Amino acid sequence: MIVAMLVIMVPILIMAIVLSKGKGAFLLAGYNTMSESEKEKYKEKELCIFMSKIMYGICLGLLLITLSEQFKIQALVIVGLIITIGLPLFSMVYVNTGNRFKKEIHNGQNDSSETNNTGR
Numbered sequence: 581m582i583v584a585m586l587v588i589m590v591p592i593l594i595m596a597i598v599l600s601k602g603k604g605a606f607l608l609a610g611y612n613t614m615s616e617s618e619k620e621k622y623k624e625k626e627l628c629i630f631m632s633k634i635m636y637g638i639c640l641g642l643l644l645i646t647l648s649e650q651f652k653i654q655a656l657v658i659v660g661l662i663i664t665i666g667l668p669l670f671s672m673v674y675v676n677t678g679n680r681f682k683k684e685i686h687n688g689q690n691d692s693s694e695t696n697n698t699g700r
Contacts, residue, residue: 585646593639599632620683627681630671637667 598604602625606612611619611627641663648656675681 581649582646585642589639589642589646592635592642596632596635596639599628599635602628604628621685623681623683627675630675630681634667634671638664641667 595604595607599607605619605624605628608627608631611622611624641660644656644660644663648654648660
């Protein structure tokens with residue numbers, strides 16, 4: 581079991597390291613299939629860094645599950661599963677709500693409505 585978990589953890593850890601440098605957006609499913617015009621609407625570096633943190637967390641969860649097998653501590657399995665399952669669910673909700681990673685587009689129409697209200 582330990583070897584199998586390491587085989588899973590090492591590639592995830594390598595991807596997390598690449599993403600933590602703000603590079604490797606091609607590793608993100610969904611983002612890499614967008615057209616170039618759609619990709620331009622997102623802050624690629626911030627998205628990569630956020631996803632690297634999620635992947636580091638998943639590695640931690642998998643490590644806890646592995647350690648629970650080694651040391652026969654049932655609580656580590658539970659905590660590891662909560663982290664491993666909970667972080668991807670959290671990240672899907674977080675990324676897809678609130679336009680957190682979309683670039684702010686300033687155009688003349690939005691800015692002029694704010695400046696016209698100064699006389700009132």
